[in-house]
Amino acid sequence: MNKTTQMYAIGSVQDFLMQIGRVVVAGNVELAVFRTSDGGIYALENRSPHPKGGPLAEGIVSGHFLYDPLYDWKIDLRTGEVQAPDEGRVVTYPVTLDEDSLTVSV
Amino acid sequence: MAEKREKLVLVGNGMAGIGTIEQILKLGGAYDITVFGSEPHPNYNRIMLSYVLEGSKTINDIILNDWSWYEENNITLHTGTTVTRIDEGSKQVITENGMAVPYDKVIIATGSNSFILPVPGSDKEGVVGFRDISDCDAMLEAAQQYSKAAVIGGGLLGLEAAKGLVNLGMDVTVVHLMEDLMERQLDRNASSMLQAELERQGVKFAMGKQTVELTGEQRVSGLRFSDGSTLEADFVVMAVGIKPNITLAKESGVSVNRGIVVDDYLQTSMQNVYSIGECAEHRGVCYGLVAPLFEQGMVLAKHLCGSDTKPYEGSVVSTKLKISGVDVFSAGEFMDAPELTVISSKDEWKKTYKKILLKNNVIVGAVLFGDVTESANLQKLVKQGAVMTDEIYSELMGTGCCGGGNKKGTSVEAMADEEIVCGCNGVTKKAIIDAVTENGFTTVDEIKACTGATRSCGGCKPVVEQILQFVLGDSFQQAAKQGICGCTTLSRDEIVAEITAKGLKTTKEVMNVLGWKQEEGCSKCRPAINYYLGMMNPDTHQDEKESRFVNERMGANIQKDGTYTVIPRMYGGVTTPEDLKKIADVSLKYDVKVVKVTGGQRLDLIGVKKEDLPKVWEELDMPSGYGYAKSLRTVKTCVGSQFCRFGTQDSMGMGALMERKYERLDFPAKFKMAVNGCPRNCAESCTKDIGIVGNDGGWEIFIGGNGGIKPRIADAFCKVKTDEELIEVCSAVMQYYRETGNYLERTSEWVERMGLEQIQMVILNNEENRKELAARIDFALTQVTDPWKKILNDNSTRTALFEDARV
Ligand SMILES: Cc1cc2nc3c(=O)[nH]c(=O)nc-3n(C[C@H](O)[C@H](O)[C@H](O)COP(=O)(O)OP(=O)(O)OC[C@H]3O[C@@H](n4cnc5c(N)ncnc54)[C@H](O)[C@@H]3O)c2cc1C
Ligand code: SF4
Numbered sequence: 001m002n003k004t005t006q007m008y009a010i011g012s013v014q015d016f017l018m019q020i021g022r023v024v025v026a027g028n029v030e031l032a033v034f035r036t037s038d039g040g041i042y043a044l045e046n047r048s049p050h051p052k053g054g055p056l057a058e059g060i061v062s063g064h065f066l067y068d069p070l071y072d073w074k075i076d077l078r079t080g081e082v083q084a085p086d087e088g089r090v091v092t093y094p095v096t097l098d099e100d101s102l103t104v105s106v
Numbered sequence: 107m108a109e110k111r112e113k114l115v116l117v118g119n120g121m122a123g124i125g126t127i128e129q130i131l132k133l134g135g136a137y138d139i140t141v142f143g144s145e146p147h148p149n150y151n152r153i154m155l156s157y158v159l160e161g162s163k164t165i166n167d168i169i170l171n172d173w174s175w176y177e178e179n180n181i182t183l184h185t186g187t188t189v190t191r192i193d194e195g196s197k198q199v200i201t202e203n204g205m206a207v208p209y210d211k212v213i214i215a216t217g218s219n220s221f222i223l224p225v226p227g228s229d230k231e232g233v234v235g236f237r238d239i240s241d242c243d244a245m246l247e248a249a250q251q252y253s254k255a256a257v258i259g260g261g262l263l264g265l266e267a268a269k270g271l272v273n274l275g276m277d278v279t280v281v282h283l284m285e286d287l288m289e290r291q292l293d294r295n296a297s298s299m300l301q302a303e304l305e306r307q308g309v310k311f312a313m314g315k316q317t318v319e320l321t322g323e324q325r326v327s328g329l330r331f332s333d334g335s336t337l338e339a340d341f342v343v344m345a346v347g348i349k350p351n352i353t354l355a356k357e358s359g360v361s362v363n364r365g366i367v368v369d370d371y372l373q374t375s376m377q378n379v380y381s382i383g384e385c386a387e388h389r390g391v392c393y394g395l396v397a398p399l400f401e402q403g404m405v406l407a408k409h410l411c412g413s414d415t416k417p418y419e420g421s422v423v424s425t426k427l428k429i430s431g432v433d434v435f436s437a438g439e440f441m442d443a444p445e446l447t448v449i450s451s452k453d454e455w456k457k458t459y460k461k462i463l464l465k466n467n468v469i470v471g472a473v474l475f476g477d478v479t480e481s482a483n484l485q486k487l488v489k490q491g492a493v494m495t496d497e498i499y500s501e502l503m504g505t506g507c508c509g510g511g512n513k514k515g516t517s518v519e520a521m522a523d524e525e526i527v528c529g530c531n532g533v534t535k536k537a538i539i540d541a542v543t544e545n546g547f548t549t550v551d552e553i554k555a556c557t558g559a560t561r562s563c564g565g566c567k568p569v570v571e572q573i574l575q576f577v578l579g580d581s582f583q584q585a586a587k588q589g590i591c592g593c594t595t596l597s598r599d600e601i602v603a604e605i606t607a608k609g610l611k612t613t614k615e616v617m618n619v620l621g622w623k624q625e626e627g628c629s630k631c632r633p634a635i636n637y638y639l640g641m642m643n644p645d646t647h648q649d650e651k652e653s654r655f656v657n658e659r660m661g662a663n664i665q666k667d668g669t670y671t672v673i674p675r676m677y678g679g680v681t682t683p684e685d686l687k688k689i690a691d692v693s694l695k696y697d698v699k700v701v702k703v704t705g706g707q708r709l710d711l712i713g714v715k716k717e718d719l720p721k722v723w724e725e726l727d728m729p730s731g732y733g734y735a736k737s738l739r740t741v742k743t744c745v746g747s748q749f750c751r752f753g754t755q756d757s758m759g760m761g762a763l764m765e766r767k768y769e770r771l772d773f774p775a776k777f778k779m780a781v782n783g784c785p786r787n788c789a790e791s792c793t794k795d796i797g798i799v800g801n802d803g804g805w806e807i808f809i810g811g812n813g814g815i816k817p818r819i820a821d822a823f824c825k826v827k828t829d830e831e832l833i834e835v836c837s838a839v840m841q842y843y844r845e846t847g848n849y850l851e852r853t854s855e856w857v858e859r860m861g862l863e864q865i866q867m868v869i870l871n872n873e874e875n876r877k878e879l880a881a882r883i884d885f886a887l888t889q890v891t892d893p894w895k896k897i898l899n900d901n902s903t904r905t906a907l908f909e910d911a912r913v
C-alpha cells in the first residue's frame with residue numbers, strides 16, 4: 001500500500017475551545033483535535049486504543065494528557081502513548097500553525 | 107554406612123509434575139530424581155500456548171524450566187520418552203523403548219489428552235486438538251496455507267484457539283453444541299455479551315449445532331450437522347473437552363475411574379505411587395485448570411519430604427479468558443438458582459456485567475464481564491466462603507466511580523502463608539513476602555521477575571499489589587493516605603476548608619496553591635473541584651465546561667453509538683397535547699431513532715446527531731430535562747387529589763412546583779424526587795433521594811432512597827403539616843447534602859455516612875439553621891440559567907462544541 005500524506009486546513013485556533021476536544025473529519029480520517037492550556041494544538045485519531053474502541057474527543061484534558069471518556073485511560077496528547085498501567089498508542093498527526101491557520105497532515 | 111538417596115520417578119514433564127518437583131527441591135527433599143516426558147521439550151507453560159498462537163509470545167518465551175535447570179538440580183530428564191508400565195513387583199518403571207528404571211516412589215502426572223469427537227471423518231488430515239506445542243505448530247502452519255477454519259467447541263480453549271486463528275488471518279467459525287458460549291462458567295447474560303464482543307473481533311459463530319460428520323477426501327473440507335446443514339472448512343480444531351490420560355495407570359493396575367483415583371495425600375491405590383494434576387481424580391473431581399494442581403503439588407511435596415501437611419481437600423476454581431480486550435471471569439457457582447440470592451448489575455454502554463451469588467448470605471460464586479478488576483478479590487471471597495456484609499457489598503458493588511474511597515488492605519493480612527496467590531504459576535503469599543523482605547523489592551514487576559507471580563494471565567495482580575502494600579506498611583504510610591484522587595493527598599473536607607480559608611476561585615488556583623501532583627488535575631478531581639467551587643460561591647464561580655463530563659458539557663446524554671438523547675423538561679411528569687405535538691414534529695424532522703418513556707416519567711428522544719442538538723433544542727423551545735446531569739432529574743408524581751379517588755394531596759401540583767423550584771442546580775450526584783397524593787405511594791417514593799407522601803393532615807418526607815446501583819429504601823425523615831414547611835425542610839436537606847456530600851456520592855451513601863440522626867438534628871432541631879440552609883439554596887437557585895438558551899445565543903461556542911469540522 002502506498003501512503004501519501006495530505007495536508008488539510010482545519011481552521012483557526014479560535015475554532016477550538018481550550019481543553020475541549022473537537023471532531024475534525026479530514027479526508028477519510030476522523031480526528032479528535034485538542035487545544036491545551038499552553039496553546040498547543042494536537043490531532044489524534046478519534047478512536048480509543050482500548051480494545052473496545054470508542055471516541056476520544058469528549059475526554060477531559062489535563063496538561064498534555066487526555067482522560068478518555070469511556071475508560072478513563074490516560075493518553076499523552078503529544079505522542080499518543082497510553083500511560084501505565086494501561087498500554088497502547090493512538091495515532092497522532094502533526095499540526096502546524098501558520099499565522100492563524102492550522103494545518104494537519106494526514 | 108554410605109547414605110543412599112531414595113529414587114523418585116516422575117512420569118509426565120508437565121506443569122503439575124514439575125511444580126511438585128520444584129516444591130520438593132525447595133523443601134530440601136533428598137531424592138534421586140528421574141523425569142520422563144512424551145514431548146520433545148523441557149517443561150513449559152501450557153496455558154500460554156494461547157499467546158503463542160495469538161502471536162504475542164514465542165515457544166521460547168513459555169519455557170518454564172530449561173535444560174540447564176534439570177542439570178543444575180541433578181535431575182535426569184528423558185524427553186520424547188513415554189512410560190508404558192509401572193511394575194509393582196520389581197519396583198521398576200518401564201518405557202516404550204525398553205528402558206527400566208528402579209524406583210522407591212513414583213508420581214504419575216500424565217495430564218490429559220484432547221477429546222476428539224468420535225464422528226466419521228475425525229481422522230482426516232487437517233483436524234487437530236489444542237493441547238500441546240505440536241498442535242500449536244500445526245495451527246500456525248495451517249494458517250499459512252488454508253483460509254477457512256472451524257473450531258468445534260465454544261469453551262475457554264475453543265475461543266482462545268478461534269481468536270488465535272483470526273489473528274493469523276483465517277476466516278474462523280466456532281461451532282458450539284449449546285446456545286451459550288462457555289456455558290460451564292458463564293450465565294446467559296455474560297455469554298451473550300461475550301459472543302457479541304468476539305463477533306466484533308471477527309469470530310463467527312454457529313450455535314446449537316451438533317457436528318455429525320467431517321467431510322472431504324483425504325483432507326477435511328467441511329462439517330455436516332445433525333440438522334442437515336453444512337459448513338465449509340479446510341482446517342478443523344477440536345476443542346470439545348479433555349480426557350484424563352490414564353493409560354499408564356490402567357496398564358499398571360492402578361485404580362482408575364474417570365481419572366486416577368487418589369486420596370487426600372494424592373496416594374493412588376498402588377503403594378508408593380502418587381498422582382496429581384489433570385490425570386488425577388480427587389473426591390470424584392478431575393480438574394482441568396492449573397490452580398488446583400499447585401495446591402495438590404504443595405501437599406504432595408510436603409508429604410514426600412516428611413513434613414507436616416494438611417490434607418488436600420479440593421479446590422475452588424475460577425476461569426479467566428486470555429483474549430485481549432475480552433475480560434471474562436467466573437468463579438464457583440455461576441447460574442441463578444432458587445436457593446441462591448443474586449446481586450447483579452449490567453451496563454450496556456460500557457459493556458460490563460457483574461454478578462455475585464449468595465447462598466444463605468455466603469458468597470459462593472461470581473461472574474464478571476468487561477471489567478474484571480474485582481476478580482482477585484471475588485476469587486478470594488468465594489474461596490474463603492466469606493459472609494456478605496455491608497462493607498463487602500459496597501466494596502464490590504460500590505458506586506463504581508471516584509476512586510477516592512479508602513482501599514481494602516486488611517484482607518490479605520488474614521490470608522494463610524501457604525495460600526496460592528498466583529494460580530497460574532503456583533506462587534504463594536509467603537513466596538511474595540519473602541521476595542519483598544529479602545530483596546527489598548517494591549514493585550509488581552520486580553516480584554514478577556523474581557517469583558513469576560502475575561506472569562501468565564495477570565488475574566492475581568491486584569492481590570500481589572495488596573500484599574506489597576501490606577508488607578511495605580509503615581514505610582509507605584505517606585503514600586497510603588488517600589486523597590480524593592491520585593493528584594493529591596488531601597481529602598474532600600480538607601480541600602473545601604482550604605478553598606474557604608484561602609479564598610480560592612478556580613480549579614487551577616486550587617491545584618496550584620494546594621500543591622497538586624499533576625498541574626491540571628485529572629478526570630476525577632477536576633469535576634469535583636468545579637462542583638465544590640460552584641456550591642460555595644454560586645454567584646461568582648465561573649463554571650468550567652472543560653472540567654465537566656461529556657454529558658454535562660453537551661447538555662445531553664451520549665449514547666454508545668455517539669448519538670445523543672434529548673429529554674425535554676415536563677414538570678411533575680405532566681405535559682400538554684400542544685407540547686406533545688411539538689415533540690412529535692421535531693422527532694420526525696430530526697429522525698429520532700426511538701421515543702421512550704423514561705423511568706422518571708419523561709420522554710427520551712434517543713438518537714439525535716450531535717450537530718443537530720442545538721437545532722432540536724431551538725425548535726422544541728422547551729427547557730432541558732437534565733437527564734444527564736448531577737442535578738435534579740425528575741420529580742415523579744402520582745395522579746393525586748386532582749383526579750384520584752384516594753388522593754388527599756395535590757401531588758401533581760406539588761411535584762411540578764418542586765421541579766420548577768429546584769431545576770438546574772448542581773448536586774454532588776444526580777438527584778431524584780417523587781410526590782404522592784396518599785400513602786398508597788403510586789409514584790414510589792421509597793427509592794428516591796427525597797420522597798414525599800401526602801396524608802390527610804399534611805406530608806411525610808423520606809430521604810436517602812435509591813433504586814439504582816446500590817438499592818436502598820428511603821428513611822422516614824419527618825412529618826410536616828403545611829406546604830411551606832414541606833418546601834423549607836426539603837430545601838434544607840438538599841442544601842445540607844450539597845454542602846457536605848462528596849462529589850459523586852448519592853444520598854443513599856450520604857445518609858449512611860452522616861447518620862440519619864445527625865441530619866435530623868441539624869435540620870429539625872434547629873430552626874435557625876434550617877432557615878439558613880433554605881436561604882442558601884434559594885440564593886444559589888437565583889444564579890442558575892438554562893444551558894440551552896445560553897448555547898443558542900453563543901454562535902462560536904455552539905459551532906466549536908457541536909459541529910464536527912469536515913475538511
Ligand atoms: C491452550 C491451553 C490453554 C489453557 N489455558 C489455561 C488457563 O488459562 N488457565 C488454567 O488454569 N488452565 C489452562 N489450561 C489448562 C492447563 O494447561 C492444564 O490444567 C495443566 O497444564 C495441566 O497440567 P498437568 O501437569 O496435569 O498436565 P500436562 O501439562 O498436560 O502435563 C502432562 C505431561 O505428561 C506427558 N505424558 C503423558 N503421558 C505420559 C507418559 N506415559 N510418559 C511420559 N510422559 C507422559 C505429556 O506429554 C505432558 O507433557 C490450558 C490448557 C491449554 C491446552
Ligand atoms: S398515591 Fe394515592 S393519591 Fe396518588 S395515585 Fe396512588 S392512590 Fe391516588
Ligand code: FES
Binds near residue numbers: 527528559560565
Ligand atoms: S494467576 Fe494467572 S498470572 Fe497469576
